[in-house]
Amino acid sequence: MIQGQCLCGAVRFRTEAEPQGASACHCGQCRRMSGHVWASAYVPKDALTVEGEVRWFDSSDKAQRGFCPDCGSFLFWQAHDEDTISFALGALDAPTGLRLTKHIFTADKGDYYDIAEGVPQR
Secondary structure, rough: OEEEEEOOOEEEEEEEEOOOEEEOOHHHHHHHHHHOOOEEEEEEHHHHHEEOOEEEEEEOOOEEEEEOOOOEEEEEEEEEEOOOOEEEEEEEEEOOOOOOOOOEEHHHOOOOOOOOOOOOEO
16 A cells, blocks of 8 residues: 655655556656656546545646645645546655656756656656
């Protein structure tokens, strides 16, 4: 079982599904929302159990982002037209057993860092 929570513990989530697509997103929205890079993996939406209130923000016409209304932790990303949900790897209880499989939106990355860990970049 994979489980995690926000910084204050008001929102908790868990899944028994095998997380897929562990990635680090370098897009401008993820950088602004997280303060740097947002790492996530996804599972089918119906395989994720969430306890506590999540506030959703429509960050574009294609997706929404979920966060804790108490501490502000950015926990979830979900495309409007998909049946999967991504969750923040940084919010997971350790050990996770997960490894990044890719970096995405690298053309949008900040100019203040380099990506140099040998993981594929898109």
